Amino acid sequence: MRIKSALFISILLIISVCISSASEQRTVKVGAFNYYPGIFRDKDGAVKGFYVDALADIAKRENIRFEYVYGSWSEGLDRIRSGEVDLLTSVAYTPERAAYMDYTKTPLLTVWSELYVPLVSDIDGIRHVQGKKIAVMKGDFNARSFIELVNKIDIACEFIEYPGFEQVFKAVESKQVDAGVVNSTFGVAKQKEYGLRSTGIVFNPFDIFFTVAKGKNADLLKLLDDYLASWRHQPDSPYIKARQKWSHGTGSIVSVIPKWVINAALALNVLIILAAIFIVLLKRQVQRATSEILQSKAILSESEAKFRSYIDNSPDGVFVTDENGNYLEINPAASVITGYSEEELLRMSIADLIPPSSIEPAQNNFKTLKETGAAYGEFELQHKSGGHRWWSVDAIKLSETRYLGFTKDISDRRLIEETHTFLLSCGSSSTGNNFFESLAQYLSRVLEMDYVCIDRLYGDGLMARTVAVYCDGTFEDNVEYALKDTPCGDVVGKAICLFQHDVRHMFPQDLVLQEMKAESYIGTTLWSFDGQPIGLIAVIGRQPITNPALAEAVLKIVAIRSAGELERTLAEEELKQKNRELERFTYTVSHDLKSPLITIQSFAGQIRHDLESGRLDRMPGDLKRIENASANMTMLLDDLLELSRVGRVINSAKLIDMNGLVKDVLAQLAGPITQRNVELVPSCDLSPVYGDHRRIWVVVQNLVENAIKYMGDQSAPRIEIGMRKDAKQYVFYVRDNGKGVEPRYHETIFGLFNKLDARSKGTGVGLSLVKRIIEVHGGRVWVESDGSGKGSTFCFFVGSADEIGGG
């Protein structure tokens, strides 16, 4: 039982302590209103402010709970009167209020009234409020004071009431009014927020107190009084701290920055801005300068590349050497010309490329270059492959140690020059055959081909006869050959005929090519002055031609001279031939005239002799001989005259009816025909020809006469006059079955005065005349006969109309 009661008693005690402590916590209702920063309702609905903080401190110490009842100022007054709240804050003393409220002795705060205006306002003094709109808080002590003040100094202005200081400031800020009256605490705290400033018009300082309802909560009043009294003057008291906190809180930060700092900052800002501008400008300048530099660098490098490309792409070699001729720079073309690579050349000097024969002139040339600043020379160059080539060098002195040269491979040009020189030197001393042999040798050497032959054409251009043959270093005997199926056949009529390789496969029938295993062939026609092909040059090699353009050029150059030489040679031959003919002619004529003369003279003498001796028997015969001889002489002279005339005078060619002509001739020779009993074989139709009627008549007459004359012992003599077609033309013939002409006389019978039968009539001029006439008519006459007793066929054809004449 004791434990139970002890427990009960302790529990009771605890509870009573709790109750008493609980009952010791006192709840005090406080009337709150908007009195920023003293007391106000924050956005979150809580009542805050430095009163609140101070009271909170007190609450902690005294175990009091303050409960805030928020409303307007007037409501607050009403509430304390009704007892709804126990305490009010920041109340100013007025006798009326003292009627129903008790004040603490120590003031909560000393405040005053202040007139606030926007930052830009023309209200500077109290007088300036005249006629202005002034915002005031309803029921506010400050307002009342201000109104009293302006009334006192006879200033009339308009007053507009607002529920709270916030609204007053808002009205000023939004320019609904010109100024607003608030208490100093609020003004200081909130001026920045609304962008307002104090006009400096301050007045009516007064204290504000905590109040309670009259006669009630005296102990509370005393409590607060005590705290206030001690706290108000303690610098770090909660009250002071709270005040400080709330006076310098949000929206009421006072820039406590010294003016010099501001100025300095301003100045610094300006400096910074200027500096920034300066930097920007400078940067732009630098950028521009840089881009200019880059641009000019680009242009320069472009220009350099451009000029470099000229040098690199130059077909001529370009090089730079030092004063000793060592190569310092070379371009690709120089490599090509010398055959050495760039690297190789840069390790060489000029002297390395010049063969011994050209060293001295090269050195002299370099000396000239050093002394005069420029030099030109042509030298032999030792190509890397070993071959000798020629190059021209045009050099300029750039400085004592730098020399610039431009070089070309002039081997081809030099060869052409050499060829010209060769032709010139090959002039007076070696003409005729020696010329052709020298030329053949020369061509073989410079064109590096193994076989050269120079031919003259004959046989209507189908055959060739060589005038010089040079093969593998020696001259060979001249030969004749047919042009068919040889490349030479292709050459005739063309300027240059070139087969660069495989020529023997293109002309399988040409044995010479096959034997030689010829690869390359180049040939040219030699033309006479009047444009007829008279010869050709053929050059054959066992290797394909590497420089066809050069070979062509050389051949063209020599062709002209060769043609000239050949023509000259042929003309010489012809001349000699003609001279020989002339000689023979003269010789023959003199002989054949002399003969009858001898006869005449001698037999005249014989006759005299016989007369003197009285012998008469021989006389008639002898006289006849004399007469015959004279007649012969006359005939001879006539024929000779005719022969000479045939060449000189020819009537203009007309179309001749051969059928009619033959008929006339046969009619003319009717006598001898009948006499010899010749049967005339009917002939085919003869086609007409162009010619001189009288002369062709002579031809036919002579041939028929001969046919009759040379019948010999033929018992059934027959003569046929006809026409057949050969390859190109119509051939007329006079065929007989008489004595015939042996093959070895086939040519000679056409010779002048050649008679096969001495006793036969005629002067022996007949066939010669026939030949001459036919030749003048651009044709040919010949005999076909197997010989004795087998008859003969004399054939002839006449050339076309434009072939007649001349000769």
Place this chain on the structure above:
Amino acid sequence: MHGEPLTILLVEDNPDHAELVMRNFDDFQVVNTIIHVEDGEAALNYLFGLGEYSDRKRYPLPHLMLLDLRLPKVDGLEVLKEVKNNTALRVIPVVILTTSDAERDVAMAYEYHANSYVTKPVNFGEFSRLLKDLGFYWLAWNKRPW
């Protein structure tokens, strides 16, 4: 002067000239046989005993040949050459008797070993004397080859 009869081959294409020669040779007291051929082919045939001349009894080798240069068929010089190149025939003296006095002909004739060269003069009197002298020399003075 007397000599033995000779066989003379006269190669001459002109019948009149041949007649002259024969007439003049006839005047000699010695009867000589003159055989006349008219062209070079016939001459060679005779000398080589060909064709119609194969009978040597009728056509003996001549002791003397009078040869004209200008002959049909085969030229006189050709005949000369043939004769003088032949061992059997070259002993026969050949006298060129021709109208031509051209240097070349003379040279060529001697080149081919003609024994003598004589030009027919135009003047009859001279021709006559020439033939007489000719005959005299060759027939009387000259020792014949066989």
